[in-house]
Amino acid sequence: MIDLDVRAILSAKGNPLKTILAEADKVPIGDQLNLHTTFKPSPLFRVLAKRGFEHSIEQIEKRHFVTHFTRIELK
Template identity: 45%
Template sequence: MSQVDSADADRTIDVRQIEGAPFDDIMAELDALEPGETLLLQSSFEPEPLYDVLSQRGFAHETEQVEPNLFHVEIRHA
């Protein structure tokens, strides 16, 4: 797995900063993601339930645990 870096992402969403469930915010970012662009999702836990949604919507992802409570998920069109 390559290192996921926020400097390489075209867009970033830090779901740790969102009050309540971040699903709608994540979907809005995915809808805005152009082909060839990368979205970096930052989370305090590995968002495993999101992976099936990403796959169903035609996205690929790579996940890296950066710190004990910080995961980076790089998302792009498959």
């Protein structure tokens, strides 16, 4: 399981997409990338689905979401 917190990058107005995709590429089938963000990362759902992931999301606080991306196949 990879736990990736990009809230600081987002708060600094940065773009964490390259970091997220690099970490996602390391996740084997059946394992998870747990992504911590300041918003619901809806645009990322389709991007990672194309890479073999399904997702579930939980809101921890007003500006803290954790999306659990589980790799179900290699693409």
